[in-house]
Amino acid sequence: MASPGNQTADILRAALDGPWRDVREQARPRLDDERLFGDPYLDYHAARDRVLEQMRLVSKFGLAERGFRREHGGTADPGGAVTGLEMLAYTDLSLWVKSGVQWGLFGGAVENLGTERHRDVVTRLMSLDLLGxxxxxxxxxxxxxxxxxxxxxxxxxxxxxxxxxxxxxxxxxxxxxxxxxxxxxxxxxxxxxxxxxxxxxxxxxxxxxxxxxxxxxxxxxxxxxxxxxxxxxxxxxxxxxxxxxxxxxxxxxxxxxxxxxxxxxIENPSRRFFTTLGTLVRGRISVGGAAAAAARVALSIAVRYAEQRRQFDDPDTGEEVVLLDYRSHQRRLLPHVARAFALSFAQNDLVRRMHLVQTGQDLDPGAQRALEKRAAGFKVAQTRHATRAIQECREACGGAGYLTENRLVTLKADTDVFTTFEGDNVVLIQLVAKELLTAYADEVRDLDALGWVRFAATMARDVAREGSGVRQLIQRLRDRGGDSVDDGDLSRRAVQLQLFADREDYLVRTAAHRLQARAEETGPFEAFDNAQDHILLAGEAHIERLVLEAFIEGIADIEDEQARALADSVCDLYVYSSLEQNQAWYIMHRFMSVDRAKQVRRGVNELVDRLRPHALTLVEALGVPESTLRAAMLDDASVHQGR
Amino acid sequence: MASPGNQTADILRAALDGPWRDVREQARPRLDDERLFGDPYLDYHAARDRVLEQMRLVSKFGLAERGFRREHGGTADPGGAVTGLEMLAYTDLSLWVKSGVQWGLFGGAVENLGTERHRDVVTRLMSLDLLGxxxxxxxxxxxxxxxxxxxxxxxxxxxxxxxxxxxxxxxxxxxxxxxxxxxxxxxxxxxxxxxxxxxxxxxxxxxxxxxxxxxxxxxxxxxxxxxxxxxxxxxxxxxxxxxxxxxxxxxxxxxxxxxxxxxxxIENPSRRFFTTLGTLVRGRISVGGAAAAAARVALSIAVRYAEQRRQFDDPDTGEEVVLLDYRSHQRRLLPHVARAFALSFAQNDLVRRMHLVQTGQDLDPGAQRALEKRAAGFKVAQTRHATRAIQECREACGGAGYLTENRLVTLKADTDVFTTFEGDNVVLIQLVAKELLTAYADEVRDLDALGWVRFAATMARDVAREGSGVRQLIQRLRDRGGDSVDDGDLSRRAVQLQLFADREDYLVRTAAHRLQARAEETGPFEAFDNAQDHILLAGEAHIERLVLEAFIEGIADIEDEQARALADSVCDLYVYSSLEQNQAWYIMHRFMSVDRAKQVRRGVNELVDRLRPHALTLVEALGVPESTLRAAMLDDASVHQGR
The missing domain is CATH 2.40.110.10 (Butyryl-CoA Dehydrogenase, subunit A, domain 2)
Incomplete structure (x- = not known):
């Protein structure tokens, strides 16, 4: 693959920017403003005051208004609100959180749970006349x-x-x-x-x-x-x-x-409660988005540093080697870059779905519930990714990575609580898994014993996917390629998706059966607790599959061939490194032969080799403007170069 | 297993305290002193001044003197110096680092690289008259x-x-x-x-x-x-x-x-250089020890919190469930507790070896080099453990875990750089792996082609272990039990150790062959880089095996039957969760059948179930005095209890 250069980065960035790319593009130049960045030397009272001043600046961006209805003085663009505010995560996560509390959580509660009589509160909170x-x-x-x-x-x-x-x-x-x-x-x-x-x-x-x-x-x-x-x-x-x-x-x-x-x-108290909570889904979606945005900043910094920092001689040449030329360094950073791509597409898709539901364009009665499940799942995936990727970036930059002036430690410290807030991640995966189990149980509830057996043998793997379109997608991908899925080439998208889907189906199905079998012996709680690790895996597998689907759909929209080819390799790396993480499971459950598992490991190495020359293009595509990176070590290259 | 109560905790703590348990016991009551704890509300200049005051308090503990020779006014007990200063990690890691810089790094350099003419510097730095x-x-x-x-x-x-x-x-x-x-x-x-x-x-x-x-x-x-x-x-x-x-x-x-x-x-310049660096091994040993100590604090806090915090109803009883009664919570925390046990024994063993070398009691010419390899490896294992365990503890305590008053975030932030300092972990694992490869190459260098084949088939697996005594240990463990190792019961120590050792041998051997094969094609650097992931695995496997050996030896010294039985279960959990992490490798390389791998996963679940009732005993055994935990949420139980 030839190095595609900056034009490719622009095309990929546009793809990753998603449906609200205009909002992102408008925000970017505005972020190049010292006042929007945190000052780590302030004490915490002064830091809070600074954030309040930042909010007053942001209130002129027209972002907050997007989150409210026209009759309240808003511009009724919830997708734009979430996307636009997310951009603040590039400068100062305290600002993002305070903005989210004011306009998203407090504002969202009044907007969505209140009525006409609370209109004045909405107007005042939008303009920051009332802080809540x-x-x-x-x-x-x-x-x-x-x-x-x-x-x-x-x-x-x-x-x-x-x-x-x-x-x-x-x-x-x-x-x-x-x-x-x-x-x-x-x-x-x-x-x-x-x-x-x-x-x-x-x-x-x-x-x-x-x-x-x-x-x-x-x-x-x-x-x-x-x-x-x-x-x-x-x-x-x-x-x-x-x-x-x-x-x-x-x-x-x-x-x-x-x-x-x-x-x-709403007569049913439980339904009323969940309807009330359901209106707050935007908060959860926003947390995931901001976590992924923070990870993009960290990856942009760490990859750029790895492109300039040299350590240890190459004995063949006597020259010191650029960090990113080491296999281990590529393996540390590039799979996280690939996941950052995947999650960008996933978040765009999620925000689009939320926008359709919240603007009344998606009237499917199950849409809200499906949205909540997806939001919970993606929040887990994105906040975990942030925790891991930022930690890896910090370590990959050595001592320099530990200095506040290089931002990585602040990104880590600020995002650390994202795994907890708007719902603890363990609780959220369980929520996802329970939804899957419920859907499964609904299908199988009325079968007798023989029915169960037949069902398990023939239909089970399709039930969990009902409505997700994954079967159609696999079929479409199959039609596009040639060979069959089961013994197919692991580099083929349909084969990859089938592996992800098989894992999910198997885990959901067996978790359901395990629960059912135990519940008769021990009561539901102990049964659930006993199967908890199994249930959590089922939820995680579901999330991974949805993320891959979003990645595939995202790539399909890229028209430029060179850019699409590069994105395809990034998608492969996401798939291979995800499969590598789960390879024990795949082998143990006979979905993968040992030879194929070895192929996966080799595949990750080949992919990081292939993507290595494009590393800068990839982080440019992540869309964090260079002017907002502001890591001292990047501006001061001669100091960090070595000989 | 009956709940053994506090006496068991005392016995286990004595075992984990190791050869310098008197130093630890003397330090414990001294740590219950507000002045020795950091004040997170100070600005950083004031924080630095506070640490300097803390050092003046510590200088009266008689710990620093242990690190210096009698002719310099010290008490010539390097093991006691490292162990005693490590205890400061329980109160304030800034204090520990500053003390380590002054007495360990600066002091150690003058003491070990200087001569008679620098005696005055040593005297002055010991008393803090001279800060370096x-x-x-x-x-x-x-x-x-x-x-x-x-x-x-x-x-x-x-x-x-x-x-x-x-x-x-x-x-x-x-x-x-x-x-x-x-x-x-x-x-x-x-x-x-x-x-x-x-x-x-x-x-x-x-x-x-x-x-x-x-x-x-x-x-x-x-x-x-x-x-x-x-x-x-x-x-x-x-x-x-x-x-x-x-x-x-x-x-x-x-x-x-x-x-x-x-x-x-020393005529050879390279040997001179490494001799110079070799005297500084104490710093690396200390970093590992302090990282593990910080992890023990975090685990003590998180396990105690999980014993009191209740969330979500048990539908069978209508009562809210204590967090540690959830399988997922046990799986989050208890394997880290088991690893904390393992690393305590490993650190004790390492400090003992250092003490023997540095006091001239171990005159084996290879002892210093072996010590350096072990120090590098254990520093990696302990700092990684700290990073992971403290992060897990933070997340397992939810929102409360994010408040500075509960200490976990400070422990995380303070230890984060330990993966980097005194040698970056990736560089250090490579150092370990290169030592293994060198030892291997020394053995095989002179063989011809046929010799290689014979060697590989018959002797290779023993070479890497030469000198470590692992063969003798496996034999001893075998003799104690009955059945043979190869098809043996996974709960048997000899079988476990064999699995760890097999992995190491295989990785070292194959890495060596891969390097040799590639080097002829591509030159040594590219060959090395290409095999880097393989080489890193070999180093990690070696470290894991040494840690397990130290755990086994440590348990053998426990005389009380009940305490030993409990420690044995903890060791099993360490082994099973380590095997679980590497199960893909074991299956792919035919060291483990799929059935056995499933047995491992079940085994982890059974072990966390079995250890659950003893969780408090285990953290008491870790030896962090309750008075030094100082997490507000533990003192304020009624607030965090739920209904």
Whole structure:
């Protein structure tokens, strides 16, 4: 393959930029602004103030408005909002988080759970006239939202809700904005009216007066320093019988009448709860996107450094060798670059689906639920990728990588919590896996014993994929190529996809059977716990398959032949390194012969060799402008060159 | 297995404490002192001052003196010095690093490379009257010490050396102490006399006057913030023709006469260079020890938190479930606990070997070289373990894990650079692997073609193990049990060790052959680079096998039956989770059947089930006093309990 040069990078970047590439292109030059970058030498109070100033700059970009409906003064482009705000992850993740809290979480709660009567709040929060926070998590409960302990008890005498923290563990915790800046909170609490608990609902609770003092009954405190994100003022809130007007219930899905009568269009309380949470999917999608963006920054820095840093002589030439010419260094970095490509396409696809659902263009009744599953899965994949890739980048840059001036440690520290927030990753994979198991169980529930056997033998592998179109995709890829899948060439896309899909199917099917068999013996919890490692694998396999599909679809849209060929090699590296990670499983479950597994290992080596000359093109394609990298070691090449 | 309770913890802790358990026991109550802990709210200048105050407290512990010879006023107990200082990693890693720089690196250089004429420097540095730094690494070269560019040119006219930084990349970089506190540096530079380069030697160069100002020709600067270790003042040094007296050459292994004549007892320049570096092995051993100590703190915190934190209902009981009762949580933490056990035994063994060599009790001519190889390998194993285990602990504690008040993020940030310093891990594994390949090549060099074939078939697997005693150990373990190894029960120690050893032998042997075959085609560098992933695996397999041996020997010394049984299960978990990580390799190379690999996976699950009730005992055995954990979430249980 000839070195395709910068034009190829431009074409690939356009492909990776996805449906909102105009939003990305508009944002790029704006990011070249010192004021938008964090200053690691500020103490954390000053860092928080700086982020607030940054938000005021960002509020002029017209990004926040995209997230709100036209009747609220927005521009009704949720995909553009998520994509545009994600770009802030290139400069300062504290800024991204604070923006996400204000416009995404707090704003999203009011926009999506509120009604006409909360319009003024939306207008004010959009312009930063009103700073808010999103008070869901408590010290006692994070991922398990249904168990929140804060109460909001309706008092018909005064037509108010009384918001209260009844226990130590019910204090709101880790709430971004609660320590200093927020004047109001969207508080998730157990609604009680007529002496009856109605489950978790969301309420607007004023926190501070104009001078920033806690209002009566509200006690905020500061979580203090964290692993990173110094510009985010995470805090705790306790409520001591705080009274708010009845109208402060965000009443899109349920309301309380002046006399205390509870009403909702959604009769089933569980469905109501999940509908409420479902509107918040944008937060989860945004976290995944920002994590992947941070990883792109780190990879751009580490690959560029590896192209200039020399260490150890080549005894054949007497010259010191550029780091990226070492096989081990290629293997450290390039598979992460390949995964960064894969996840960019996956995120674009996810944002597009969200946009269609949230703008009412996708009316399929299952679309919202499918979106939530996908968002959960991709959030896990992207935040894990960020944790691993940034760590590898840091180590691959040696001592220089440890200096704050080279940014990698800040990227690591800031993104570290992404594996936890908007849903702990272990909990989220289980959510994905449970959805798969439920879909599977729905199909098989009514079969008798003989039916089960037949089913397992003939149809099972297709059930989990229902609706995903993977069969059609494999068929299409098959038609395009020649040979059959089963003994096919591992470099063929259909064969690769089949391997990913086979793994997923097998894991889902066997997890279901294992659960069923154990549940009869031990009860459902122990059965579930006993199979937990199996279930988690099933969820992971599903996510990997969806990511690969997105990659394949993304490549198909590239028209330029040279660029597409390069992207194809990157996709191969993603596939081979994923297969290599799971090769024990493939061999043990007879989906791969030992010879084929060895071929996979050799394949990774061949692919990093093949991609090595294009490494700079690939990181340029990742789309982080060079002016936003700002790693001192890159600007100071002569110091780091060696002889 | 009945729950053995605290007595068992005490017995296990004594075993893990190793030969210097008295030093550890003396240190423990002293660590319960607020002043020895870092204050994350200080700015970095104040943090550095605090560490200096901490060092003055530590200087009264009598630990530093252990590292020096009696004729210098020390107590000549290098094993006790390394072990005792390691305990500081429980409170503040910045303190540990600064202490290590002062007494270990700077002190060690003067002690081991200097002679009688440098005695006064040793006395002063021991008492902190003289603060020093260790100026080896340059911006251009870190791990490749032979390529350092700083020059020290002898001027016979004045009987001085002229120390100079000739290029941008020759500035000394990342030097702990150089930014603020150090008054003197041990500078590694290319010695030039009579117009001839004599290779890298070490010189004492005064840096600052009594007021802390740079001396003429010396320009220090500050590396500023890093990923962690805020209390360590890393800096840069440039020399502009700085003149130092001839006597400032540390002249144990080479000297320059007043007339400029160079002399050395070690004729071979390469041997001289490696002898010089070899004296510094203590630093590498200490880094590994401190990394493992930090991981023990993190594991102690995370396991205790997992014992109290409840999330999600058990549908069978309606009670919320303690985190550590989840299979996935056990699988996240307990294998790291098992590895922490393994590495404690390995470190004890390593320190003991170092002590014997450095106190002249082990006079085997190969002992120093073997020690260096082992030190390099264990440094890699321990720093990797720290990176992974602490990250897992952070994530396993959710949002609470991200707060600085719970210490995990600080442990992560502080230890992150340990993978790099005292030798980059990738470079160090290669060093280990090259030693193995050299030993192998020495054995096979003189064989003809037929000899090679015979050799490969019959003897090869024993060569790499020569001197390690592994064969004898396997035989001993075999004799103790009954059945043969090859089809033996996987729970038998001899079978386990055989699997580890087989992997190592196979990898070393095949790497050697691959190198030989390629080298004839492509030249040695390309051959090496092409096989680099293979070579790295060989080094890793060797390290894993040595760690297992140390674990086995460590258990053998435990007399109490109940405690030994528990330690045996922990060792099994170490073995099974290591085998699980490498199961693809074992299957692909026919050392393990698919059935056996499945047995391994089940085995991990069974072992975490079996060890679950003893989790607290195990972390108590790790020996981090509860009073030094100081994670707010542990002291504040009711807040984090849930309902």
């Amino acid at each position: 926070c999103f008070a869901m998590t408590e010290s006692g409960h994070g991922s398990d939202v249904a168990q929140l302990e804060t109460t909001a008890t309706y008092d018909p005498a005064t037509e108010e809700f009384v918001v209260h923290s009844p226990t130590e563990s019910s204090r709101k915790d880790y709430i971004g904005g609660a320590a200093e800046h927020a004047r109001m909170a969207a508080v998730f609490a157990q609604l009680i009216t007529d002496g009856e608990g109605r489950g978790v609902h969301c309420f607007l609770v004023p926190l501070r007066d104009a001078e920033g003092n806690d209002l009566p009954g509200v006690t905020t405190s500061d979580c203090g320093l964290k692993g990173g994100l110094p510009g985010v003022d995470n805090g705790r809130i306790r409520f001591d019988h705080v009274r708010i007007p009845r109208e402060n219930l965000l009443n899109r899905y349920a309301d309380v009448a002046p006399d205390g009568a509870y009403s909702s269009d | 730094c260790f100026a080896m690494t340059e911006s251009g070269h870190g791990s490749d010490v032979a390529q350092l560019e700083t020059t020290a040119t002898y001027d016979p006219a004045t009987e001085e050396f002229v120390v100079h930084s000739p290029t941008e990349s020759s500035r000394k970089d990342y030097i702990g102490g150089a930014a603020e506190h150090a008054r003197m540096a041990a500078v590694f530079a290319q010695l030039i006399t009579d117009g001839e380069g004599r290779g890298v030697h070490c010189f004492l160069v005064p840096l600052r006057d009594a007021e802390g100002n740079d001396l003429p020709g010396v320009t220090t600067s500050d590396c500023g913030l890093k990923g962690g270790l805020p209390g360590v003042d890393n800096g840069r040094i440039r020399f502009d023709h700085v003149r130092i007296p001839r006597e400032n050459l540390l002249n144990r292994y080479a000297d320059v006469a007043p007339d400029g004549a160079y002399s050395s007892d």
